[in-house]
Amino acid sequence: MFLQGAGMTVYLTVTSALLAFIIGAFVAIMRIGPIAPLRAVASVYIEIMRAIPLLAFIILFLVALPKVGIIYSTTVSAILTLGIYTGAYVAEALRAGFRTVPKGQIEAARALGMTFRGMFLNVLLPQSIRSVIPPMGNLLISNIKATALAGAVGVKELYWVSARVNFDSARSIAVFLLAAICYLAIALPTGFLWRKLEARMKIVR
Amino acid sequence: MSKDSNFLFDDMGPRALRRVRIGSAIAVLLIIWVLWVVYHRLEVNDQFEARRWELFIHPGTWKFIAGGLVNTMIAAVITACISFPLSILMALARLSKNPLLSKPAVAFVEFFRSMPLVILVLFIAVTAPTSGIFKMSGLWILVTGMSMYYISVFSEVVRAGIISLPSGQREAAKALGMNYRQTMRLVELPQALYAMTPAIMSQLLFLVQDTSIGYIIPYEELLRRGKNIESFQPISILQTYFVITLVYGVVSLSILWLTNRIERSRNLSAPRSPKGTPSKGA
Numbered sequence: 001m002f003l004q005g006a007g008m009t010v011y012l013t014v015t016s017a018l019l020a021f022i023i024g025a026f027v028a029i030m031r032i033g034p035i036a037p038l039r040a041v042a043s044v045y046i047e048i049m050r051a052i053p054l055l056a057f058i059i060l061f062l063v064a065l066p067k068v069g070i071i072y073s074t075t076v077s078a079i080l081t082l083g084i085y086t087g088a089y090v091a092e093a094l095r096a097g098f099r100t101v102p103k104g105q106i107e108a109a110r111a112l113g114m115t116f117r118g119m120f121l122n123v124l125l126p127q128s129i130r131s132v133i134p135p136m137g138n139l140l141i142s143n144i145k146a147t148a149l150a151g152a153v154g155v156k157e158l159y160w161v162s163a164r165v166n167f168d169s170a171r172s173i174a175v176f177l178l179a180a181i182c183y184l185a186i187a188l189p190t191g192f193l194w195r196k197l198e199a200r201m202k203i204v205r
Numbered sequence: 206m207s208k209d210s211n212f213l214f215d216d217m218g219p220r221a222l223r224r225v226r227i228g229s230a231i232a233v234l235l236i237i238w239v240l241w242v243v244y245h246r247l248e249v250n251d252q253f254e255a256r257r258w259e260l261f262i263h264p265g266t267w268k269f270i271a272g273g274l275v276n277t278m279i280a281a282v283i284t285a286c287i288s289f290p291l292s293i294l295m296a297l298a299r300l301s302k303n304p305l306l307s308k309p310a311v312a313f314v315e316f317f318r319s320m321p322l323v324i325l326v327l328f329i330a331v332t333a334p335t336s337g338i339f340k341m342s343g344l345w346i347l348v349t350g351m352s353m354y355y356i357s358v359f360s361e362v363v364r365a366g367i368i369s370l371p372s373g374q375r376e377a378a379k380a381l382g383m384n385y386r387q388t389m390r391l392v393e394l395p396q397a398l399y400a401m402t403p404a405i406m407s408q409l410l411f412l413v414q415d416t417s418i419g420y421i422i423p424y425e426e427l428l429r430r431g432k433n434i435e436s437f438q439p440i441s442i443l444q445t446y447f448v449i450t451l452v453y454g455v456v457s458l459s460i461l462w463l464t465n466r467i468e469r470s471r472n473l474s475a476p477r478s479p480k481g482t483p484s485k486g487a
Contacts, residue, residue: 037229041236051453051454051461055418056453059420059428060450064435064446067439068250144319144321145321145322146321147321163327180320183319184319
């Protein structure tokens with residue numbers, strides 16, 4: 001049962017992280033691009049997501065919406081809500097990354113006659129992606145933890161399993177430790193691998 | 206907004222301007238379409254009927270919500286007051302050369318940082334004594350769980366602040382004959398905390414938002430109050446959670462606004478970045 005829960009946690013984490021990255025990348029580009037309405041939408045979206053607690057967001061979409069007849073599968077909605085929520089933070093991280101590239105490089109690219117797209121793909125992105133890896137790792141780890149909130153509304157992942165077992169049996173300490181070990185077993189290797197990636201991708205100046 | 210982006214491209218010529226204008230028009234149409242779809246879905250499900258909203262005409266509802274907000278703030282303030290001072294001690298312990306201090310600190314921080322807060326709070330809620338002298342109310346269950354977590358989080362922030370100080374600061378303090386306590390109290394900690402204020406503020410925002418986990422214990426904070434309203438008036442479920450989310454939004458935005466203000470006033474008063482130029486984002 002715990003293994004199934006852990007599997008669900010990993011599944012939720014990976015899918016929602018991918019979704020968040022895609023959303024985040026799009027929003028970050030919208031945020032710095034020349035089209036004003038898209039820029040406004042992007043910043044409104046980021047502000048809204050930063051301003052509401054994830055649990056309130058999840059309850060709004062996974063508890064309230066189905067009860068009024070707008071129903072999607074729980075797992076799919078969980079992935080969507082987590083992805084949309086984390087996407088805003090990914091966008092913020094990417095934007096902060098864009099800012100780490102010295103202005104002179106962008107001006108140089110422009111002076112060379114590069115278009116916005118050329119400058120973005122060949123100058124800005126390759127460099128900022130590297131400085132963005134550490135914050136992305138933090139976001140990934142917090143995404144693992146965020147999936148636990150989806151358990152609170154009935155997605156059958158680790159939190160749900162341990163809450164369930166807790167009510168069935170009185171051995172709550174053992175259950176807690178088991179859940180803790182599962183989370184550590186997911187989070188610590190992720191952090192370790194991420195630090196490896198960080199070391200590999202580091203810019204050696 | 207455009208402040209961030211205006212160095213990314215040149216002033217646009219007529220062709221680019223036209224393209225941007227067309228793009229803007231398409232974008233506006235798309236936005237309107239999305240909003241209309243959302244509106245339509247809700248309309249089809251009768252979510253705009255007056256009877257679903259009339260709950261929020263009564264001042265009693267708002268008093269109830271305000272009470273929840275007060276409880277949220279109580280939990281947040283207590284947690285912050287407990288966890289922040291302890292986190293400084295934890296950071297110092299982790300930086301200590303004595304392995305008897307640093308090893309347990311590392312274990313504590315890493316353990317509580319990788320645990321989801323919900324599990325922690327649930328565990329405390331299940332094992333906490335419900336009777337006797339050590340009876341724990343929902344508030345204290347929530348505060349205990351959150352404090353464990355935020356001690357680890359803040360201690361990492363403080364530690365990063367201390368590490369990032371130039372080592373010359375410590376050496377200079379030593380050269381002046383200061384002992385460890387004086388160095389920390391007078392030289393390193395003030396600078397580290399000053400440098401880390403933005404990070405601390407953003408964690409404080411998370412702290413306030415995380416009190417919503419009181420929902421599961423239950424502790425009568427904002428989100429839980431939403432559930433109470435909903436069970437009292439089931440037809441207004443979506444409206445209730447919408448309003449609750451809105452209240453969270455207002456609270457968070459005021460914290461964000463405060464954060465920005467602090468940062469701005471710092472940038473104006475103390476140009477600390479190299480060569481006296483005010484740091485970026487001023």
